[in-house]
Amino acid sequence: MNKTFTFLLLAGLSAFKGVAQTRPALTVEKIMQDPKTWIGTAPSGVFWSEDARTIYFNWNPDKAKADSLYKISLAGDRKPVKVSPVERRALPPDNGGVYNRAHSLKVYDKNGDLFLLDCKTFAVRQLTNTVDRESNPVFSGDEQRIVFARNSNLYTMHLNTGELAQVTQFDPGTKRTEPKPNEQETWLKKDQLSLFDILRERKAKRDEGEKITKADQPKRPKQFYTDGRQVMNPRLSPDGRFVTFTLMKQAAGAKTANVPNYVTESGFTEDIPARTKVGAPGSTFEFFVYDIQRDTVQSVSIKDVPGITDLPDFKKGVAGAKAATDTSKAGKAKASPLRAVSYGAPVWSEDGKYAVITLRAADNKDRWLLLLDPATRQLKLLDRQRDEAWIAGPGIGSGFGGGTLGFLADNQTLYFQSEADGYSHLYTINVATGVKKQLTSGKFEVQQVVLSKNKQYFFLTTNEVHPGEQHFYRMPVAGGERIKLTTMTGANDVALSPDETKLAIRYSYSNQPWELYLTELKTDKKGGLLLASAKDVPAATKLTSSLSDEFKAYPWRDPAVVTIPARDGQTIYGRLYKPEKPSGKTVVFVHGAGYLQNAHKWWSQYFREYMFHNLLTDKGYTVLDIDYRGSAGYGRDWRTGIYRHMGGKDLTDHVDAVEWLVKNHGVDPKRVGLYGGSYGGFITLMAMFTTPDAFAAGAALRPVTDWAAYNHPYTNNILNEPQADSVAYKRSSPIYFANGLKGHLLICHGMVDVNVHFQDVVRLSQRLIELKKENWELAAYPMEDHGFVEPTSWMDEYKRILKLFDERL
Missing domain, CATH: 3.40.50.1820 (Alpha/Beta hydrolase fold, catalytic domain)
Incomplete structure (x- = not known):
């Protein structure tokens, strides 16, 4: 041992x-009794005020029926205080929002409406107040507008004028087209116009009027019929020219199991809709680019993606033998079909020059990172991770994107995570040159990644000290020495303050439930961190005491x-x-x-x-x-x-x-x-x-x-x-x-x-x-x-x- x-x-x-x-x-x-009645409730859902002076968290020291929001002001006595309903309703959501490049403004959605926060004055401006839900707001490339989703369509709102513009017009139905006239009908119409002067004059007047009316009409987004398919991840390019989106077609005939509920208020057995079983027909996905300038909507082909027809190893024996005998009438073997895939939304560089999408095989054996040229709809391979078992691990993401993916300050270096060496580590690749670099390595996992506001550092959560510990680090974006910012043995779940100088830490040990701690890093007069090594990190201060005396009485x-x-x-x-x-x-x-x-x-x-x-x-x-x-x-x-x-x-x-x-x-x-x-x-x-x-x-x-x-x-x-x-x-x-x-x-x-x-x-x-x-x-x-x-x-x-x-x- x-x-x-x-x-x-x-x-x-x-x-x-x-x-x-x-x-x-x-x-x-x-x-086994209700833990609130005798253990206590640990703090959770920790987030900061924008001025980095107040920590908010869910807590329940009074053993109420539900947790309440509490706050600790760093300027006061640092005692937890319950947040009033009025203050709670006025707070931005704890899931953040999106900053502009200067971090002077932040836009977010709350309860289906949009809000804009001034990060200098901390004034909040409500942008919408509608029955429809607005969501996923971001700044446009020129930062003059807010781009957001409403009813699966994209809209923009000008921050100065308030002008609301619709960018896409998705119609869930099927486009109806008038049947083309047959040969006899075409001849007859032409003959009529050649015989009668008044018919020709009226048609000319009508055509001219329609032309003038059309010219007078404001330009509207192209109407696109989805044929019942669901629109997913619509995104506007930073220059406002392209909209990318995915259409999902649900599989027909996928049977859903029901769970009978016997003890009900009605006294009757009621079925609870549950889920399908493994192997049921799956949804299919297709990726599109809407070129607003050319007024075209076209799909993106994946036929040239490397490995798109590769079979999993477990299938190669049977499928290979079948393919050898499955030939066309001309005697040539049929081409292997393209594998089913799902798409992530594009991640754009801030200058709008590069867009990267994630492609994932439905059989779970491949994940591709691909450079997208929206004008030509061409894809270029940046990274392919192949696993004959299945693609997963911290920061790798799911079929619809997610995971660690973003651009550094130079607008051409992409960072991402991969298990290429057997552990989930952080990598970069220059999308212009293809040069790839591994930033972390070793027999440990990088479990979370946050890029600093100035894009000079990564904040990482890893288990490199021990597989059973989690610690928080800062590392230069080029790699190199990682400075450990947490000192307590166990798990350190860190909420970093907006100014990146303070750590609100949910900490626990094997026999100690979660409590809230604070680490305040030393700064110079300009607010910059004085952080040469882990020796410069002070011990954390405990902020909450959640446990009951009855629970603490047992060792x-x-x-x-x-x-x-x-x-x-x-x-x-x-x-x-x-x-x-x-x-x-x-x-x-x-x-x-x-x-x-x-x-x-x-x-x-x-x-x-x-x-x-x-x-x-x-x-x-x-x-x-x-x-x-x-x-x-x-x-x-x-x-x-x-x-x-x-x-x-x-x-x-x-x-x-x-x-x-x-x-x-x-x-x-x-x-x-x-x-x-x-x-x-x-x-x-x-x-x-x-x-x-x-x-x-x-x-x-x-x-x-x-x-x-x-x-x-x-x-x-x-x-x-x-x-x-x-x-x-x-x-x-x-x-x-x-x-x-x-x-x-x-x-x-x-x-x-x-x-x-x-x-x-x-x-x-x-x-x-x-x-x-x-x-x-x-x-x-x-x-x-x-x-x-x-x-x-x-x-x-x-x-x-x-x-x-x-x-x-």
């Missing part, structure tokens, strides 16, 4: 010995962060709770998925489970939870270790962890249980069915039992589509392995779960009945969704889990 971890473990155990006799007793009812354990060898030589990180008097009984907790970790040094989002682990440890259980394959924080290979086989390496990591406990901590291999929710429930089922000798008991909470029944965005990443990769689904779905159950199994599931449907456990129950299994039970919760809400439900569920382990281990 690592010496540091060994020291932490021994020190923690020594500290607990002195309080063992006075440790208050924990009960399931106590720890919550600081679990040791340990490393465990996996069978393939990789290192597994885990959190270990070890009792003073081990009984040999062990419980392994399996966290949920998405992209998540739990073996870290901050207050877990699984705080109820954390408290339950303290209760178990009080009762003599050894408790362990690990960041198995697929967990966040450890780079691409760890993230994709579950590709095409969930319940493979992610499960063997748990089996290896139990063997490590047996070898190093004296636990009884016959008295090991595990539990978890969602993905954790899935792993519990796979463990009980496929490695039944490793676990004597398991509690599967809201588990996926058949991945073919789960949603498309998550599952298609990892297992592809069931109709294309049935092997991956069959080896990853517990329902196919239910015959392997030996130990005792508890299943708990909310009946109105719109994420993992209750149907999952109903189908598994029928399978267990047909297999004549008797050592299992199902607890159903009629009014709970995927995440439980009611304290009584939490209590019932965890009493059952505790009973299972007490009786069977």
Whole structure:
């Protein structure tokens, strides 16, 4: 074991010995009650006033039914004060807004209207007050107008004159065209005009009048019919000439599942519309450029994008053989079809010279960064990230853009994130020369990126100190030394002040819930930072105290962060709770998925489970939870270790962890249980069915039992589509392995779960009945969704889990 971890473990155990006799007793009812009633509510949603003198945050020290907005004035006594409703309604939203280049003005939308903030006087000017919703405001390239969206169309508003102009005219219908006259009709009309002078004169007058009327009409945006397709991400170029947009066509025949709701106000069963299942027909997308100057709307072709026809590796065997025999009548092989893709909105350089779009393959294997010439609609490759598993990771973004992407001050250097070297790092590329540079490197992730206002520095959040810590750094835009601006061990969630000299930090440690802290960086007389190294960073000051006396009365354990060898030589990180008097009984907790970790040094989002682990440890259980394959924080290979086989390496990591406990901590291999929710429930089922000798008991909470029944965005990443990769689904779905159950199994599931449907456990129950299994039970919760809400439900569920382990281990 690592010496540091060994020291932490021994020190923690020594500290607990002195309080063992006075440790208050924990009960399931106590720890599963409404957290506001006895823990307290941590500050959240932190944002700054524009003058950087006031911190705003959501808080609830009075245990009200809902959180309220509080503020701390740095000019006063720095005590939290509740914000009045009048002041709250006048504040800009906490999701920011968009600045002009000089950062003297900021435009934002709130409650469907537009507002303009003067960043020098802090005066707010309301720009719109309409029933229609205005959104996504930005400054035009010349900064004389505000560009915004209303009813899927773009508009501009002149800041001086108030002139409102419509830029686009999208019509959701289909253009109706008059049928062209046939040959006979054309001849007859021509003959009539040649015979009758009055007909010719009247037509000439009518044509001249229409010409004059048309010339007198003001120029309107081109009417474009979308044929029922949805307009997405309309954007106006900085020079005002081009509008880019995406049209989405929803797939026909995609069946949506309904979730029955049995306990309703009406007394009747009511269906809750839920979602489609993985593999359902997907939406298709097409990217367009509206050239206002030429009055044309044309689509952008992707046929020349490198790799646009490449097949995923898992398909190459079958598809390659098929392609070899699939020929046209002329005897030539048919060209491979273009892959389905989605588009991100263009990111423009401030001078309007360059535009970059993100293209993502629907099969999740490719992400392209492409330079767009809107005049010719040509695309030029800047960067292609290919992953035979799936493209993801911090800052990489989704199919509709997002992620880290922007231009530096020179207007031709683009910065972005990529997992090209196995970890999500920060890169730049010169879009004119193609020169690419990696700015960060190492076995850690860059998790958030913010460009400074002067575009000379990046502010980064990374886990480079330890996979279980998050710290905030400043780094020059050219790369080089990173100065760490946070000093506390754990997680530091930073809200940077508008003047970039202060850090409002939501901080927590393993056994300390989130509180608000402040770091004020030293500045010179002009307000510039005096920041040569991390030594210049002062200690943070605590601003809030949220915990109740009752909660603080219990000495919550600081679990040791340990490393465990996996069978393939990789290192597994885990959190270990070890009792003073081990009984040999062990419980392994399996966290949920998405992209998540739990073996870290901050207050877990699984705080109820954390408290339950303290209760178990009080009762003599050894408790362990690990960041198995697929967990966040450890780079691409760890993230994709579950590709095409969930319940493979992610499960063997748990089996290896139990063997490590047996070898190093004296636990009884016959008295090991595990539990978890969602993905954790899935792993519990796979463990009980496929490695039944490793676990004597398991509690599967809201588990996926058949991945073919789960949603498309998550599952298609990892297992592809069931109709294309049935092997991956069959080896990853517990329902196919239910015959392997030996130990005792508890299943708990909310009946109105719109994420993992209750149907999952109903189908598994029928399978267990047909297999004549008797050592299992199902607890159903009629009014709970995927995440439980009611304290009584939490209590019932965890009493059952505790009973299972007490009786069977």
